Amino acid sequence: MKRQNISSGAVWEDIIGYSRAVRVGNIVEVAGTTATEGDQVIGIGDAYEQARYILQKIEKALQEVGATMKQVVRTRIYVTDISQWEAVGRAHGEFFSNIKPTSTMVEVRALIKPEQLVEIEVTAILSSEG
Template identity: 70%
Template sequence: MMRQLISSGALWEPIVGYSRAVRVGNVVEVAGTTAQDGDVVTGGADIYAQAKRVLEKIGEALKAAGATFEDVVRTRIFVTDIAQWEAVGRAHGEVFGEIRPVTSMVEVRALIDPRLLVEIEATAIIST
């Protein structure tokens, strides 16, 4: 079965040994994605703006793998402050409101950069 690797171009991908997304057959897994773009955190300290950027980046990875948001069956959301769940949930709902994949949202102590407030993963199954 073909294995397609999708890179985000992040400097640490080859160091850590990961891809932004991997497609095997009709399954696409998108790795934990943040609002970090180079040295900049898009959205600054606004968790909603960060979540919007994260979802844009997930959409780009899905497209590169031949999938769309409509193919997403599961998302996992990691936040550094669960009290801000509504803002992240609003951003998620703007993309997935009609699609309604299963999802989890959990609070984590920290992400790789202290400026990052949210990280999201996605699993898509492309209809054949």
């Protein structure tokens, strides 16, 4: 099967050895994504804004491999403060309320930068039905 790697251009991709998204056949995996652009964290102190920004980045990555948010079947959400679950969930619902993928949200001790409050990864399955 053909493999398609999508890069975000982040310097860390080559250092760590990962891709923003990978498509193999009809399966697309989008790596854990944070609200970071270059060295700048977007939406500092605002879990809702970070989640929205992340989901927009994920949507762009999916588009690069010919997928849409409608094809997402699973999301995994990592938060540094589970008490922010409603704010993160609200952003998630704005993108997925009609799609309803399976989803998991867990609290983690920390992300790479202390200002990062949320990290999200997704799995999509492409089909002829879209």
